[in-house]
Amino acid sequence: MSVSSLNALPQSLGNYWRQLAYRNRAAEVCLYVLLASGLPLWSGFDLPWFAARVLLFLHCFSGLILFPVYVVPFWFSHRRLLRNSNKPLLKVTGQLLDLLLLLSTVSGFFLLLVGNRGEFIGWVNHYTHLITALPLGLLLMRHAARWSVLRPLYGLPYRLLCRLFLNR
Amino acid sequence: MIITRIPIFFSLLALLILSLWVNQSSLAATSSGSIQASSDGNVLYTANFDAGSLTRTNLSEIEDQIEVQLGKDIRRLAVSDDGKVLAASDYLSKTIFLLDAQTLEIRAQVATGRRPFAIAYDGKHSLFWATIFEDGQLIGFDHKGKIQHQLQTAETPRGLALTDDNRLLVTHALTGELSIYDISATPPRLTRTIELKSTQKEDEFSSQGVPRLLDDIAISPDGSEAWLPHLLWNLDHPFQFQSTIFPAVSVVDLTPGAEAEKTDLRKELFRQINIVDNANHTRIVSNPHDAEFSANGKRLYVTLAGSEDLMVVDLSRRSSGDKKKRSKRRKGKKSKGGAQVTQILRHLPGDNPKGLVVINDDIYVQNAVSQDITKIDNGGNSTFARATVKNHPFYKTVKNDPLSPQQRLGVQLFNNGNSDKFADGPMAGDFWMSCNSCHLDGFNFTNRFLMADGRTGKNKFEDAVTGHRDIIKMFAGAPESALADVIQKTQGGMGADDGNQELDPINPQLLSLPLQERMQALMSYITAAENLPFLSTWLRLEGNGKTAHKSEWLNSASCAECHPAIFDQWANSNHGTLMDHPYYRFQENYAAQQEGEEFRNLCRGCHMPQALLSGEAMPQSAMANMHEKDGASLKTALSQGRPVVEAGTGCLFCHRIVNAENAGGNADLTVNIETRSDYLFEGSNNMLTEWLANRMINAKPAAHKATYSNPELYQDSLYCATCHNEFTSGPGAEVNDNYGEWLASSFNNPQNPEQHKSCIDCHMHADIERIGDPIPGRSTTGGSIKENVRTHHFVGANNSLVGLRSEEHKGLSEALLKSAAKLETKIENNQLVVTVSNVNGGHKLPGGARRQLWLEVTVTDKNQQTVFTSGHLDPDNRVPKNARKFHKVSGDRHGNKVGLSFWRYEKMLKDTRIPADGSRDERYLLPDNLIYPLDVKVRLLFKAFSKGLTDKVRAAFPDENIPYAPIVEMTAITKRIESSAVKLVAHQPKQ
Known part of the structure; x- marks a missing residue:
């Protein structure tokens, strides 16, 4: 292997790492999967057990496998933009997301690896994980709005209403 | 205008x-x-x-x-x-x-x-x-x-x-x-x-019994009366088919604010129900079910579901109550009580007539077994009108019977009291009754009431049987013969009715092929899922099918990851993998030898329920080693991913009991493992998926807790009574009634929570010396601290077996024994009186089977000479025959000891157990001319198994290394008795 190829390897890895921070649809989808599978598990929804246990598996599997593979690299790569970004809204939402994601991740892994078995720390992690879920999801939608995977759905409610009532 | x-x-x-x-x-x-x-x-x-x-x-x-x-x-x-x-x-x-x-x-x-x-x-x-x-x-x-x-x-x-x-x-x-x-x-x-009035009397010739099986009510069109068809159970004497079950219709005055039974108007057989046939013989009828009035209220029609008739009561000639003078000729008739039965429309077509509705002049009878309707013409409204069958079947009510022909025949036989049906082997003599007359809707919680009524007026020392006597092979070993025998002896069927000249008594051991087939059909009903699927035990599995494959059960060791302490407590306890110990196997083998292999189910219902419920043969060779500690074989099976059939009452079994039937015991409980809220991969044999399942359970345990907890049931002593109460299957004699003893004790006091103690308050308490005090602790690793943690040692008296596995269990067992009783002594009239008081037992002492509890007495005089002894072990280390033992001795129908054949118990020969809240005095006549002062030493000793029994079990299982049960001194007292004064020398029981 030539010297130039050897020097190119770290450079391409660096490029790859930088690229992870932008328009990372896999990470975004993974987070939405976690939100969609996790939020209905809240006891307020009172899902029938046959559905709840499938969602629980999906949520745990996503958290255990998909999250470290897709979200964690993106997250660490994307964090440098907190320093470098000159867009105030993105900076603010980004900082909030950073905090919420940290709390949600720590509490999620605690619940997965230790559990909410009845002790106080389990209770704290359970509610941390629950309370951070919805704001995290909403902020993510706003923060990633411009390049979000949900972009095609923007205006859908408006278009549906128009079709239903105005026949357009 | x-x-x-x-x-x-x-x-x-x-x-x-x-x-x-x-x-x-x-x-x-x-x-x-x-x-x-x-x-x-x-x-x-x-x-x-x-x-x-x-x-x-x-x-x-x-x-x-x-x-x-x-x-x-x-x-x-x-x-x-x-x-x-x-x-x-x-x-x-x-x-x-x-x-x-x-x-x-x-x-x-x-x-x-x-x-x-x-x-x-x-x-x-x-x-x-x-x-x-x-x-x-x-x-x-x-x-x-x-x-x-x-x-x-x-x-x-x-x-x-x-x-x-x-x-x-x-x-x-x-x-x-x-x-x-x-x-x-x-x-x-x-x-x-x-x-409602009871007509149960000592004189069997006039006794008819207590009102039971009140299924329906008919209100007269003017709203003034309610008529209730029912049976009378006359169970206070051994079954005799002509004097045990009677039909009746009671009448209740519905005057608002003054409702009361018109006791003199009850319709009873041989009185108001007294239609005489051509041979001057009263037509016997059975199982009044439904009643309906005619539109004008002048007649009441009653279906007789057993004898399959329609009974017509004519109210048109009832006295209006006027106090006008009655002629002497009529006065005698008035004493029979109002309206009379004027017609019995014999043998309605169809099987098992139950429901009834009257529309104008038409009576529609619903036949429950033949699933059709019979249309009957009431014959008009005149006094002499006679009901006649107009159309049968008027129509079929069911297009496709979900039961097989054999099952349907079984249902028919169970409900049949029509002696003219199945004439070669009628189900009842002279239409008197059907199986359903006592076993209402089959075998279920109503059994408790049947046995309770069967004990009325009886002394267990004379007769402890409430049901069938002398069953052939206890049903299990020869079910067809046993059923035919019961029908003959109890119901007067199968030719037992002397009045039936056309049929000689059938030999139940030599049934013809048609009769065998019929008895098999009856057996198919008796062993239906909602009745007794395992015949000799009342154990049931809820869901699809009678059994669930062993792979659908959870290995109890899988619970140990999060509940390690609970698992260890259970595994080494008498409820854990010890329940197939050699003493049990010896007894089970003996039972099978005496009554047939199927009779093992009686034992397995409580000792090995998972074997029955998973349909596994479970030969004794597959049973566990009683010396095994900490559930080692379960852990091995779990690590190897092998499904197991656990002995004892495992985690899943106990924690998925959804119903305690309160039918009298014999494992009268229902288990449901099908509809529990299990997590994906729960119980998996794959290590990775099992790990993931456990993570999910811990992450969101609410469903896990809910599906395996039933606090209301678990804290009810009835839960324990499902196995700790026993009765003989068939005769209904009470072998063990811990629950009844507890119910009658001061421990049963739900109105006073401080005094109330259910079974688990003592037997699942973390500190035996502090029973009554809550002991905080965790039941889950990392779980919350419970105010009072229920440990799973299931501490009982059997210190011997648990002692092979765990010193902790042994210590708890012995602590329980030592806290149970108190001794007092005195001398009066040259007799040594020893009072043994049950101070901490919510049931009689001893509570279980095969236990030895006796007094050892030593009296020495002034010169330290031993002047009197009792209860000291003989040179062969056996408790002497003349020792004062606290036990029960059960006898068979001939008054001989039943020994190991406890299911043949029909009368109690002796019961010296010490009742809860009670005491018992034992008197010893001392020799004359004793030199005072006397030192009296009395010890209350306990041994889980006698030496004699242990010798038999050792001979049967020579490789099992079975030790003799150790002796525990439960309590002791030493007293110095002066000639004129009494000086108590305190004695501390050994720790």
């Missing part, structure tokens, strides 16, 4: 009459039934019992029929006043269905307690009322299925009827009572309870 006003006047009059008529009909009395007519009489609805369906039939066009499959056992139905909504009870599925009365589409389902039965419609409040037979409730629900009222009632509410002035009548089928509720009040109010 007058001329123009006349039409107006008549119009107004007509309107007034019409409104009165409408009001009257909308408030007419209603009663529950399995067959109901629409208000216009054009449509009949039938609840089709064990076909599980409901049928709507247009009477003017029979082909216009809809049948809808609903559940397992549709018993009763009611239609709303507007004819739009129909409610039907599913007796075995804890559900009441609400349907569209025209299309029979299901609109809603009401989840109820166990065994919903009768339903009646309350037009004023637009509510349906229903009785919940097993759970003892009355519920009122609206057309949408929302329960508006739920009341706890007296036990066994069954029949239901509503008067036109808002009184709800509820019969209590197994206590012989009628409750009356005022449903205009909110909540409904119990206003009166009437206890």
Whole structure:
């Protein structure tokens, strides 16, 4: 292997790492999967057990496998933009997301690896994980709005209403 | 002017009459039934019992029929006043269905307690009322299925009827009572309870018994009376088919505020029910079921479900109560009590006539077994009118019977008391009874009432049997012969009736092929899922099928990851993997040798329930090693991913008991492992998926906790009674009644929580010396601290077996023994009196089987010479025969000790156990001329198994290394008795 190829390897890895921070649809989808599978598990929804246990598996599997593979690299790569970004809204939402994601991740892994078995720390992690879920999801939608995977759905409610009532 | 006003006047009059008529009909009395007519009489609805369906039939066009499959056992139905909504009870599925009365589409389902039965419609409040037979409730629900009222009632509410002035009548089928509720009040109010007359007397020739099996109520058209068809159980003497079960119809005066039974008007056999046949012989009838009045109220029709007849009671000649003079000729007749039965329409076509409805001159009888309707002509309204069969079958109620022909025949036989049917081997002698006369709806919680009535007036030292005697091979070993034998001895069938000259008594051991087939059919009913699927034990599995494959069960070791302490406590306990110890195996083998291999089920129902419920043969060679500690074999199986069949009562078994039936014991519990809220991969044999399952459980444990917890049941001593109460299967003699002893003790005091102690308060307490005090602790690793943690040592008296595995268990067991009793001594009239008091046992001491509890006495005189001894072990280390033992000795029918054949117990020979809250004095005659002062030393000693029994078990299992049971000194006292004064020398029991 030539010297130039050897020097190119770290450079391409660096490029790859930088690229992870932008328009990372896999990470975004993974987070939405976690939100969609996790939020209905809240006891307020009172899902029938046959559905709840499938969602629980999906949520745990996503958290255990998909999250470290897709979200964690993106997250660490994307964090440098907190320093470098000159867009105030993105900076603010980004900082909030950073905090919420940290709390949600720590509490999620605690619940997965230790559990909410009845002790106080389990209770704290359970509610941390629950309370951070919805704001995290909403902020993510706003923060990633411009390049979000949900972009095609923007205006859908408006278009549906128009079709239903105005026949357009 | 007058001329123009006349039409107006008549119009107004007509309107007034019409409104009165409408009001009257909308408030007419209603009663529950399995067959109901629409208000216009054009449509009949039938609840089709064990076909599980409901049928709507247009009477003017029979082909216009809809049948809808609903559940397992549709018993009763009611239609709303507007004819739009129909409610039907599913007796075995804890559900009441609400349907569209025209299309029979299901609109809603009401989840109820166990065994919903009768339903009646309350037009004023637009509510349906229903009785919940097993759970003892009355519920009122609206057309949408929302329960508006739920009341706890007296036990066994069954029949239901509503008067036109808002009184709800509820019969209590197994206590012989009628409750009356005022449903205009909110909540409904119990206003009166009437206890129907008992005619149980010592003189067997005049005794008829206590009122039972009150299924239905008929309210007279004028609303003044309620007529209740029922049976009389005369069980206070050994069964004799002509003097044990009697038919009756009781009459209750419904005068508001003064409701009472008209005891002199009860219709009884040989009195008001006294139709004589050509041979001058009273026609015997059985199992009065449903009753309906004719439209004019002059006749009452009653179906006789056993003898398969229709009984007609003529009320037209009843005395009006005028105090006019009666001629001497009539005076004698008046004493028989009012209306008489004037006709018994013998042997209705069809099988098992139950439901009944009268529409004008037509009587429609619903046959539960042949699943059809018989149409009967009432013969008109004249005094001499005779009912006759007009059309049979008028129509079929069920298109496709879900039962097989064999099962259907079994149901028929169980309900049959018609001696003319199956003439080569009738089910009853002279139409007296059917199996259902006592075993109401099969084998279920009603058994408890049957046994309780069977013990009335009996002394267990003379006769402990409440049911069948001298069963051939206890059913299990030779079921067909045993059944035929029981039918012969109990019901007078199979040729036992001397009055039947055409049939000689059949030999139950040599049944003809047709009779064998019939008995097999009967057996198929008895072993149906809702009855006794394992015959000798009352254990049941809820769900699809009688068993669940062993792979569907959880290895208890899989619970150890999060509940390590609980697992270790259980594994080494007498409830854990010890329950197949050699003493048990010895007894099981003996039972199988005596009565047949199938009789092992009696033992396995409690000792190895998972083996039965998973359908595994479980030979004794596969059973565990009693020396094994900490459930090692379970852990090995778990690590290897092998499914196991656990001995004992494992985690999944106990924590998925969903019902304790309270039928008397013998594992009368139901397990459900099918519908639990299990997590994905729970119980997996793959290490990775099992790990993931455990992570999910820990992450969100609420469903796990809910599905494996049932605090209300677990804290009820009845839960333990399912196995710790036992009765002989067939004879119904009580072998063990820990639960009854506890119920009668001061420990059973739910009104005083400080005094109340259920079984687990003592036997699942972390610190034996602090029973009554809560002991905080965790049941889950990392879990919350519970105020009082229930440990799973299941501490009992058997220190011997647990001592092989765990010093901790042994210590707890011995601590329990040492806290149980107290001794006192005195000398009076040259007798040493030793008083043994049961101070801490909620049941008799000793509580279990095969235990040895005795007194060891030593008396020394002034010169330290031993002047008297008792209870010291003999040179062979056996408890001497003349020792004062506290035990029970059971005898068979001949008065011989039953020994190991405890299921043959028919009378108690001796019972010296010490009752809860009680004591027992033992007196010893001392020698004369003793030199005082005397030192008296008394010890209360315990041994789990006798040396003799251990020797037998050792001989049977020489490789098992079975030690002799150690002796525990439960308590002791030493006293110095001076000639004139008493000086107590305190003695501390050894720790």
